[in-house]
Amino acid sequence: MAPLTCKGFSACGLAAGIKKNGDLDLGLLVSDRPARVAAVFTKNRVQAAPVTLDRERVKSGVARALIANAGNANCANGPQGQDAARAMAAAVARALHLPEAQVLVASTGVIGVPFPIDLVDAAVPALAGRLDENGVPDLARAIMTTDTRPKTASREGSAGGRSYRIVAVAKGAGMIRPDMATMLCFACTDAEIAVSDLQASLGQSVNGSFNRITIDGDTSTNDTVILMANGGSGAKIESDADRAAFQRLLDDLCMDLARQMVKDGEGVTKVVDLTVRGAHSDRDARAVADTIAHSPLVKTAFFGEDANWGRIIAAAGRAGVMLDPDRLDLFFDDIQMVENGTGCGPGAEEKATRALKKPEFSVTLDLNLGAGTATMLTCDFSLDYVNINADYRS
Structure with a gap:
């Protein structure tokens, strides 16, 4: 597997106290420059506050950061849940001096429990201070719920004589079925690619991987796949051949993560x-x-x-x-x-x-x-x- 680093991206995770067991439960992924963004979300009609917030924000096609938590889904919490999702993004924006509209949010965990935004607010300054180009493994651990191990993948390609990487983390072990299988997946690439191409590539990869797995037939309220591309490597995905090569890499990476999910499924032995x-x-x-x-x-x-x-x-x-x-x-x-x-x-x-x-x-x-x-x-x-x-x- 290629290294879990991507030019211009940093990540981290820490324990904010959301999980009862004291494990890492809050993660952050940041681009050092505006990144193009694409996303695919759950089709469940009951949708968590972070999903509804991100649906609107990704329409701009630009993002700088993503904050994610485990241990609380922030779903079915009414207006307070929507306020908490926006407050998570605002805390990151303040800490990193970013436009709030360019900060995305994701949550996973128990549905219907009031979201502990005070714990997140208190932890964000320390979280921002931990950002590291080698921090992807901590981000992967911070989004685990019933997962028994973190899920990461990376691929390398080249375009125009310049190499680039795609790096991703994911979580998912239960409430998994096709139709945006229950999961979170955050991917980043240091290639430069148009938003329309990025969205088309992500949609195709999701349909061929995460939408082709099942553990228990249930679909979550929080399913989110986000892909950010910041062009930090200087590689530009412009020609048909480069787009096809990028697609193959993304397909392979997503299928890798999908298989990791099924192998780590709740109680899975086969x-x-x-x-x-x-x-x-x-x-x-x-x-x-x-x-x-x-x-x-x-x-x-x-x-x-x-x-x-x-x-x-x-x-x-x-x-x-x-x-x-x-x-x-x-x-x-x-x-x-x-x-x-x-x-x-x-x-x-x-x-x-x-x-x-x-x-x-x-x-x-x-x-x-x-x-x-x-x-x-x-x-x-x-x-x-x-x-x-x-x-x-x-």
């Missing part, structure tokens, strides 16, 4: 690459893949290392798309379980059960109807998932 192919269209393939990936019965079978292929084809059959049950082929890794809609027998199930004992494996369903295809990254449901979420607020 990570499953699911492919549906042979559908009439990509849309139909995606509908089938979504239904299988979200099925509690399929996911519990994965946990039990049970090659119960009937649950998979049953999920496919209720996806609301055309299929012929007598043409279905199903594989666990390269082991064929179903051929032309009929099980391949106890020998195949025995081999497939061995595949299911691995921490990562693949499932492929071929509808044998057309060229449509879709992929998803899913996981199992374990007893630990229930335990984690039964006492999340405790």
Whole structure:
């Protein structure tokens, strides 16, 4: 992995006292010059105060800083929550002498608990004093909730003879499903790129990564992906070839982070690459893949290392798309379980059960109807998932 530094960007994190356990819970990312900004947000109709604030601020296409906290979602707090989100941004603006409108905010944690803005106000001066070009790891730790480890990624590219980097942090372990999977992700690049291109690239990368994962089928009120580009490297993304190269790097970086999320999912013991192919269209393939990936019965079978292929084809059959049950082929890794809609027998199930004992494996369903295809990254449901979420607020 490329170094977790990006020219012109600094970051940090500290413990402001928002989390009960005293872990890092407040982070900051700052560009030393105005940066172009793009963002993608949750589609949940219940949206946290930071989301509504950032939606307006990113319309300018310019940002200088982002402050984020863990331990409190600042959601469903009414006008006080909106005031708190603006106050977080204002505190950073004062500390760093920045335009307040160019400071973005993000929060993650428990919904419906009054936001402790006094703790943030008190911590921001020290937070600003900790900014460091090597501070990305602390930022990654400061946004963790039920995550067991920080999630970071970086990539290097070049344009016009100058090299550039893309660096990102993310959090997410529960309330994860496609539709802006429940998460925070903050990325920065020292390349120069037009706002319209930046937004298009981010949207494409999100759709191919964070919107293709599921842990538990829930979607959060706080999902936010923000990408800032400050041009600090001198590399300019202008030609079609440079834009395509940038897209490939961003796609790869986002998929890396998406996989890290699923592997660190709440109670996850199995990570499953699911492919549906042979559908009439990509849309139909995606509908089938979504239904299988979200099925509690399929996911519990994965946990039990049970090659119960009937649950998979049953999920496919209720996806609301055309299929012929007598043409279905199903594989666990390269082991064929179903051929032309009929099980391949106890020998195949025995081999497939061995595949299911691995921490990562693949499932492929071929509808044998057309060229449509879709992929998803899913996981199992374990007893630990229930335990984690039964006492999340405790």
